Amino acid sequence: MYPIPIIAEALINGLMLGAVYALVAVGLTLIYGVLHIVNFAHGAFLTLSMFGIWLLWEHAGLDPYLSILVLTPVMFGLGYAVQRFIIGPAGHGRDNSILLVTLGISIIIENGLLVVFKSDTRTIATDYGFRVIEIGPLLLSWPRAVGFLVTMATAVVVWLILNRTDAGKAIRAVAKEKLGARLVGIDVNHIYALTFALGSACLAVAAGLLMPVFYVNPQTGGAFVLVAFTIVVLGGMGSVTGALLGGLLIGVVEAASSLFLGDSLGQIGIFLLFILVLLFKPTGLFGARI
Amino acid sequence: MTSIKNTLSRRTVLKGAAALGVGVLAAPTVLRAQPAAVKIGLLQPMSGFLSGDGQLASIGAKVAVEEVNAAGGIKALDGAPIELIIGDSQSNAEAGAQATETLNDEGVSIITGGFASGISTTATQAAARYDLPFIVDTAVSDAITGRGLSNTFRFGPSFSIATGIALENLQRLNDAAEDKAKTVALVHEDGLFGSGLAGLMQEKLPGMGFEIVEVISHPTPARDMSNVVLRLRSLNPDLIIPSHYYNEFVLFARTLQQQRVKPKGIYAIFGGAASSYRFVNEYPEAAEGVMDCNHWGMPDHPATAKLMQAVKDEGTFYAYNTPTNYALIHVVAQALEKAGSSDRGALTEVLKTEEFDPTVMPYGTVKFDETGQNQNALPLNTQVQNGDIKVIYPEEYAQADPIFPVN
Amino acid sequence: MSARDLFPILPVLLVLAVLPFLGLSGSLVNLLIFMMIVTLAAQGWNVLGGYGGLASFGHAAFFGTGAYATAILQTRYGINAWAALVAGVALGSLVGAFIGFLTFRSGLKGSYFALITLAFAEVLRILANSSEITGGGAGIVVPIDYGFENLQLRDRRFFVLLAVVCVGLGLVITRWLDRSKFGAYLIAIRENEDAARALGVDVMKVKLGAITLSAALTALSGVLYTQNFLFLDANVAYGPWISIEALFAAIVGGLGTMFGPLIGAVVLLGAGEVTKEFSGGIPGFDLLVFGVILIITVAFAPNGLAGISLKGFRRKKSGDGAGASQDGGADA
Known part of the structure; x- marks a missing residue:
């Protein structure tokens, strides 16, 4: 048995890391909720965003947190364009076709990054990368704490967009009833692209929060997107609050299991959880839609 | 190119x-x-x-x-x-x-x-x-x-040659130290060479007077090393022997530094990062003092x-x-x-x-045995000292004395 | 299914079988073997994904099981390679039936099915990477012992022959799907599961049969991989690469068509080699082209290359769907 402070710290760490998972998952679940597709390019978009953060740091000397402000609109635009001009037309509205198009996009992005940046691992060494917040015996990572707070703020912003803006209301309308939305004059293709854009923008934020504590190479996104799939399924596909809660839960479970069972088993545990939820409660544990 | x-x-x-x-x-x-x-x-x-x-x-x-x-x-x-x-x-x-x-x-x-x-x-x-x-x-x-x-x-x-020498050198390193390391934690990736290496260590280290206090495995890629490091912090081993790939080592060493875990030494075998100038350049503080037993040229x-x-x-x-x-x-x-x-x-x-001159590699003369293995192949022990990678073992190629314990 | 139905298969097999004996270089023979291995995996994928409309993202689970079973039975238990082949295919099918039983019982389709198959393959990959019997991450090396009885052929032109025979089996099975009641039921389920059920089709049984057959073919591909390369590790066997290549070849070649997987594998791997050279050796560029080809195919030729080339010919026939199509995920 570990001393209480160690356990407490592990759980808080898990919560903070889980918040960033949640942010990745929010984008994914948003897209699922409206378009009813699993976006297999999500991980590649995250990698792309992380390289964006790295580039801004390396060549413009911009702090990763500030870079979020620059990158978010860029990813928003990119997400919009990709859905509007590639996935939409190429997918013909068929579930399997759309899945395959997103897979194709992820392969293009991943290998495009490999062509441009090679396989080298890149990191950002900030002054605050090693900073800790000392609370009694607890040493909490400062950049992780920032990650937690910014994630929560982003979640609030997403909630406001969905509930307080006309575009958000249209998104929710399309998610609920596509045909009805079209009948009342909503441009469904525009809303699809807007949703995709919003989901991609979340990744820009996640990338900025991750880079001070993580690294990037053309494969990096995959490590986060598999866990994001699990979170999305756990939280109920399409549910933003579900993704948020699911992310925090997974973070804590991962921390606890890696402390007591070891990291390797923890990894399998996540997949098994994923399979079990899909098999027995595909609506997710929290169930609610957008 | x-x-x-x-x-x-x-x-x-x-x-x-x-x-x-x-x-x-x-x-x-x-x-x-x-x-x-x-x-x-x-x-x-x-x-x-x-x-x-x-x-x-x-x-x-x-x-x-x-x-x-x-x-x-x-x-x-x-x-x-x-x-x-x-x-x-x-x-x-x-x-x-x-x-x-x-x-x-x-x-x-x-x-x-x-x-x-x-x-x-x-x-x-x-x-x-x-x-x-x-x-x-x-x-x-x-x-x-x-x-x-x-x-x-x-x-x-080969793996057997390299690990044999790595263990020998570890023994010498510890024997020469005044404040000897007794407890060891093994941190390894759960695939390729990590588990094999950990298995070998678990077999050999006790006979060398070390007590293994913890064996921690983690997947590759790892998203987070803070829980591994937390466990190490609570056990406070004298020596940490990591075996993982570059990316995980980067996360690991950075987290060790952040969590203020300061063992007497970090001794990697084929650790990659401890013999990588990229890591030393980007994270001089986290890299300082880390030792590695790996392929390396004569300095x-x-x-x-x-x-x-x-x-x-x-x-x-x-x-x-x-x-x-x-x-x-x-x-x-x-x-x-x-x-x-x-x-x-x-x-x-x-x-x-025939026999061959290995030029920059520390192999004496190259002589392939009947299986095709170069009999004189030898890994070198390196340590990051003052932001540079220095060979510390064997003596004939050493540029610096080992610093051990580091902390 | 009559002899006439099998007629178009023969010349194709003949060409493939003769090809290596026309003085191809070693690298082309090697490429040909690899094409056949991917074709087989894709033929397996096509049974479930093309005819059944269930797009799996985890066929590596079957490929890897076939590959590992063969390697482990030979190296650890000294079992003859041919017996190991049979066991590998059987175990691969069993894994298919097991995954099918669990997922179909829960009614998973579309995105859900893609995700869960991906997760199963990942679990197997992690297990294989860390367990003793698979050699962990260090993998398994099958000792070299050339001889027909060991399923190791020194002259690899004969290995091509062997692989072509397997591909021929895949073609016959696919043709049988086109002609049999079972195939018709499977297509009916793809087009409208509820309607098929209403007409008295035992949906569960047909889907289970399809995934088992699909897994068997892909497992056979894994067995051939082991016997050709004599080396396996967890990423080779259960890694996502084979799931993706199988799916690529089947889709680009033509979903739910007999020759689709073969055409797809030959074109994709061939194009990969060519772009690798034309791109001036830019690393990763050939894969980038793969991605583009996939999107273009899905966008403009949902019936794949086979669909384009055989359009006139196929129109006369019944039972050929325009690839998989259904909306929504699980009926949840």
Whole structure:
């Protein structure tokens, strides 16, 4: 048995890391909720965003947190364009076709990054990368704490967009009833692209929060997107609050299991959880839609 | 960077592609070696997720080719120059076999390289079909030379050789220290070499007077090392022996620093990062004091400075791949001189019987035993000291005394 | 299914079988073997994904099981390679039936099915990477012992023959799907599961049969991989690459068509080799082209290359769907 402070710290760490998972998952679940597709390019978009953060740091000397402000609109635009001009037309509205198009996009992005940046691992060494917040015996990572707070703020912003803006209301309308939305004059293709854009923008934020504590190479996104799939399924596909809660839960479970069972088993545990939820409660544990 | 490859491998493959596509076939003529140049194949992961390693290896090999040719080529062959043909293993085993086939089509006399164990396994086997000699560079799996393939040689140390020496050196390091390390924690990745290494440590360390307090495995890629480090913080072992890949080591060392875990020493075996200038450059504080037992070139050999410069000119960071592949090309050149022929069989025979000068590598004289393993292959122990990588063991190559305990 | 139905298969097999004996270079023979291995995996994928409309992202689970079973039975238990082949295919099918039983019982389709198959393959990959019997991450090396009885052929042109025979089996099975009641039921389920059920089709049984057959073919591909390369590790066997190549070849070649997987594998791997050279050796560029080809195919030729080339011919026939199509995920 570990001393209480160690356990407490592990759980808080898990919560903070889980918040960033949640942010990745929010984008994914948003897209699922409206378009009813699993976006297999999500991980590649995250990698792309992380390289964006790295580039801004390396060549413009911009702090990763500030870079979020620059990158978010860029990813928003990119997400919009990709859905509007590639996935939409190429997918013909068929579930399997759309899945395959997103897979194709992820392969293009991943290998495009490999062509441009090679396989080298890149990191950002900030002054605050090693900073800790000392609370009694607890040493909490400062950049992780920032990650937690910014994630929560982003979640609030997403909630406001969905509930307080006309575009958000249209998104929710399309998610609920596509045909009805079209009948009342909503441009469904525009809303699809807007949703995709919003989901991609979340990744820009996640990338900025991750880079001070993580690294990037053309494969990096995959490590986060598999866990994001699990979170999305756990939280109920399409549910933003579900993704948020699911992310925090997974973070804590991962921390606890890696402390007591070891990291390797923890990894399998996540997949098994994923399979079990899909098999027995595909609506997710929290169930609610957008 | 790959100009050498382009010009050379395009012809055969295009011809082949046309043949397959159209279904019209001409008997493909194997490209006859130019009377002047001797073709040497270099199999490296030039693309895919090991491409950084392939790049470093090819830099070293190219420097050696330039040197040999500038010095008048292979004298026993009337000054024939050597021509390097780079085959891209694309970081995976079946593409490695395919690239080996292509190199064979090109009519190379010998292949060097391989880098990863899986790739080297399938590639040496593909080469064996053509009795094409293949000298593996740094892949460590014992199985590579243990399969009875008469074409297969290994320049660097095998897993057993390297771990044996690593443990010996660890014992000496600890014996020499006033404040000795007693408790050890093993942190290893749960795949490739990590588990094997951990198993070996668990077997040997207790006999050496160490108490293993914890064995922690983690997956690759790992998203987070803070829980591993938390466990270490609560156990506070004297010594940490990590074995994982570069990315995980970066996360691990950074988290150790942040969580203020300060063991007496961090002793990696094939740790990668502790013998990587990239890591030392980017995280000097986290890297300080870390020790590694790994492939490494002789620091005072004149070629080392030259190779470091060549790597720098390419805008990347120096690691062991460069000197190893540099030395290998020189070994091949010596073999060509001794054989007086570029014939594959003659080269294999010479490699089996003769001794070679390993130039920048600390192998004394290179002598391949009956399995093809270089008997004198030796890893070096390095330590990050004052932001630089210094050799600390064995004494004959040491640049600095080990600092142990570090904290 | 009559002899006439099998007629178009023969010349294709004949060409493939003769090809290596026309003096191809070693690298082309090697490429041909690899094409056949991917074709087989894709033929397996096509049974479930093309005819059944269930797009799996985890066929590596079957490929890897076939590959590992063969390697482990030979190296650890000294079992003859041919017996190991049979066992490998059987175990692969069993894994297919097991995954099918669990997922179909829960009614998973579309995105859900893609995700869960991906997760199963990942679990197997992690297990194989860390367990003793698979050699952990260090992998398994099958000792070289050339001989027909060991399913190791020194002259690889004969290995091509062997692989072509297997591909021929895949073609016959696919043709049988086109002609049999079982195939018709499977297509009916793809087009409208509820309607098929209403017409008295035992949906569960047909889907289970399809995934088992699909897994068997892909497992056979894994067995051939082991016997050709004599080396396996967890990423080779259960890694996502084979799931993706199988799916690519089947889709680009033509979903739910007999020759689709073969055409797809030959074109994709051939194009990969060609672009690798034309791109001036830019690392990763060939894969980038793969991605573009996939999107273009899905966008403009949902019936794949076979669909384009055989359009006139196929129109006369019945039962050929325009690839998989259904909306929504699980009926949840």
